[in-house]
Amino acid sequence: MWIGFALAGSIDLIDGLHYLYPAVPYLSIAPTMDSWNSNNLMVFLQDMPWRAIGWLPVTFYPAVIGMCFLVPLDLLFSCVFFFFWWKAMYVLSAALGLSMGYSESLSKSVFPWTNEQMFGGYLAIALAPLLVGRRYLKLVWLRIRGLSSEVDDTGEAMRYRHAFLGVVVGIVLLAAFAIYGGMGVHLALLFFVMYYVVSLAVARVRAEFGSPVHDFHLAGPGQTMTYIGGTANFRHQDLTMLSLLWWFNRAYRQHPIGNAIEGVQMAARTRMRARAVVVAMVLATLVGTVAIFWAWLHYAYKLGVASGWGGGDARGVEMCNNLQSWLENPTQAQPDSLFAMAGGFAITMLLAAARTRFVGWPLHPVAYAVSASWSIHLVWMPMVIAWVAKATILRYGGLRLYRRAVPFFFGLILGESVIGCGWTFVSLVLHVPNYSFWGL
Numbered sequence: 001m002w003i004g005f006a007l008a009g010s011i012d013l014i015d016g017l018h019y020l021y022p023a024v025p026y027l028s029i030a031p032t033m034d035s036w037n038s039n040n041l042m043v044f045l046q047d048m049p050w051r052a053i054g055w056l057p058v059t060f061y062p063a064v065i066g067m068c069f070l071v072p073l074d075l076l077f078s079c080v081f082f083f084f085w086w087k088a089m090y091v092l093s094a095a096l097g098l099s100m101g102y103s104e105s106l107s108k109s110v111f112p113w114t115n116e117q118m119f120g121g122y123l124a125i126a127l128a129p130l131l132v133g134r135r136y137l138k139l140v141w142l143r144i145r146g147l148s149s150e151v152d153d154t155g156e157a158m159r160y161r162h163a164f165l166g167v168v169v170g171i172v173l174l175a176a177f178a179i180y181g182g183m184g185v186h187l188a189l190l191f192f193v194m195y196y197v198v199s200l201a202v203a204r205v206r207a208e209f210g211s212p213v214h215d216f217h218l219a220g221p222g223q224t225m226t227y228i229g230g231t232a233n234f235r236h237q238d239l240t241m242l243s244l245l246w247w248f249n250r251a252y253r254q255h256p257i258g259n260a261i262e263g264v265q266m267a268a269r270t271r272m273r274a275r276a277v278v279v280a281m282v283l284a285t286l287v288g289t290v291a292i293f294w295a296w297l298h299y300a301y302k303l304g305v306a307s308g309w310g311g312g313d314a315r316g317v318e319m320c321n322n323l324q325s326w327l328e329n330p331t332q333a334q335p336d337s338l339f340a341m342a343g344g345f346a347i348t349m350l351l352a353a354a355r356t357r358f359v360g361w362p363l364h365p366v367a368y369a370v371s372a373s374w375s376i377h378l379v380w381m382p383m384v385i386a387w388v389a390k391a392t393i394l395r396y397g398g399l400r401l402y403r404r405a406v407p408f409f410f411g412l413i414l415g416e417s418v419i420g421c422g423w424t425f426v427s428l429v430l431h432v433p434n435y436s437f438w439g440l
Helices: 002-020 062-069 073-095 102-107 114-132 134-144 160-180 185-209 221-229 236-244 256-269 274-303 314-328 335-357 365-370 376-430
Strands: none
Touching: 002 062, 002 376, 062 376, 073 102, 073 365, 073 376, 114 134, 114 185, 114 221, 114 335, 114 365, 134 160, 160 185, 185 221, 185 236, 185 256, 185 365, 221 236, 221 335, 236 314, 256 274, 335 365
16 A cells, blocks of 8 residues: 555645756646647647547546546446547547537537437436336335335434425525526426436445546536527527536536435445534535635635636636637527437447346446546546456456555555645645646
8 A cells, every 4th residue: 555655645746846947857647727739649640530539638637546446347448448439429420521520619609519428328227226226215204104115214314305305495495596586487497407307417426336436527408408409499488597507517426415325325334423424524515615705706806717717717718609609609409409319318328238137247337427437538537547457456366466466556646646635735824736646
């Protein structure tokens, strides 16, 4: 463990010193905001259609390698496989003249309709366990209604009835907020129901598979609704509210549900009172909400919103650009987007069925959607490294060698996390910008 800690920590120690003293060598393990194209393989692909693959960085995050070592082998292989599958689709789209590839697919609904297929895949991830566990859920529903049921929720972090009421009341209050802002009733309810479904998908990816990414960039309910329905068919008030909801639907890599379920799980593992953990989470949410409103306004006035600090105006600019594009360049309904979403749903369900019916089926259904998003670019190489290391250890050393190797990969996680976050504290103490080990 200490060998892994020293190896990962020394990389961040050297890079942090380079940030303060440029004479110290820099170990380029990933692109940063200052050097977006560092370690980018696309510089070797200057001609179309190959250039359509878009951004292709090579990274060596030690902490991500450590985390990926704990991920199932089939999921690691599948994420890398489908990552290059999507890249191949971008090249094909450019070769056929259907689009300019990756860069255009980020902003438009064009072949291969990546965002729509990704959203359909996440619907399948969320709904598949509901279909498989329908008998259990029926018993949960009886418990919610207060009827006799074999399911006992006395040891859960929250009574099932209270959790269900929380979902219903949460959707109603959020929808009421959007309706008060001008959004139509049906549209508001549909938006937040879709959001809760995506949240369920994030929870499943985080809890069952341990994937290091679940960002779903540009594939939230607002983007999907405008792709399928066409902005010309929405009222200006609807589009305005959809743009104002962009801040928590741009991506889901920061989704709080992952931290919540892991907190409850850790409470169960350590035999703590799970309900006390839930109360602590609620109190932390209230304090955090007030704190972030104050902190953002404080630094916005002190440093200027457009000055380039970490909480700057990028997301606000994106929100306004979205609204401006929707209003000035209205689009009609796009059946292709709906078919693509259905296709992503069907492919994910077929992969899930194949995985249960064929022994040794190599392609994991979750990977189809996970590998379509932006953050996979930062972790595909660590996934390859972890996959090769884990497969080799299991093949030639079995479970015994795997268990002996796990502490080394824990050390990689701890080393980069401790030293990397330590530079943040140095920055706070010295009141100067400093090295960030996760630069994007």
